[in-house]
Amino acid sequence: MKKFAAAAVTLLMTILTLPVIPVSAFAKENDAAGWDGISVNSMLIDSADLFTDSEEKEITAEIQETAELLEMNIIILAAGSEFYMSDDEVERFCDDSYDQTFGADTDGIFYFMDFTGKKPAYDYLSPSGKAMLYYKDNMDAIFDEVFYYMPSSDLDPMDYTDDIRDGISCLLGQLSEYSGSESYYYDDYSDRYYYEEDGELVITSSKPLRARLKALVFALPIGIIAALIYFFAMKHAYKFKSSANPSVYVSSEDTRFIHREDRFIRTYTRKTKIESSSGGGSRGGGGGGRGGGRHR
Secondary structure: OHHHHHHHHHHHHHHHHOOOHHHHHOOOOOOOOEOOOOHHHOEEEEOOOOOOHHHHHHHHHHHHHHHHHHOOEEEEEEEOHHHOOOHHHHHHHHHHHHHHHHOOOEOEEEEEEEOOOOOOOEEEEEEEOHHHHHHHHHHHHHHHHHOOOOOOOOOOHHHHHHHHHHHHHHHHHHHHHOOOOOOEEEEOOOOEEEEEEOOEEEEEOOOOHHHHHHHHHHHHHHHHHHHHHHHHHHHHHOOOOOOOOHHHHOOOOOOOOOOOOOOOOOOOOOOOOOOOOOOOOOOOOOOOOOOEEEEO
């Protein structure tokens, strides 16, 4: 009974300690770079010449207002024929252009509206920083709303400038709607987690505590049941009536050791080199961009 009580206490202490263990290992790194608070860098770039100068200024003012509200950078490129690229090239161009303009892991988006003449057209949204957290899992819903206004690639965009402008306003509204909508997001492209803690964005390769605890809720009952089954199985299998100590079967009166000597035929030492499986290299995944795109 004492052994069972000791085992139960040990198991209980282990369970109580598990939620605490990740805390000390948590928050070792944070790649988040935030927002610099400069909204004038957010704008519409009308490479396709869809809008007049006054219309472009009005749209840019709307973009900057949304940028200040959401505290993130927003670039919308209405791409003309000089930006004719493959889908993969569009993704790399948008991801790189954002990082080169604002810096990696800052908060913001780069939206590529394809008016290059490519068929089908390919629109792409590149998120960064907290935009990864808010929008990456909601891109299908965002494209559904924006594409309601966008002309297909078979139509002349110059005949649909009012609709395109409404599509831009819709995009800004979607960014506001989904702001702060996700608790955490894992990005397999960069192998990092995005989440907010105490109102601050955290970008780290370490799994957030809430994800660990969520897994623990499911793992603990299974672990407890398995431990109990193992304990009682072992107890039954090794239930002896007497001690298993070898001295029980040896008579101390009939056995006498009068001489002891240790002899070794030969000695040798074997050494094995263990290669480390970890190596250097840049963070990130292969193929595709970090954002999401859709044809129209």
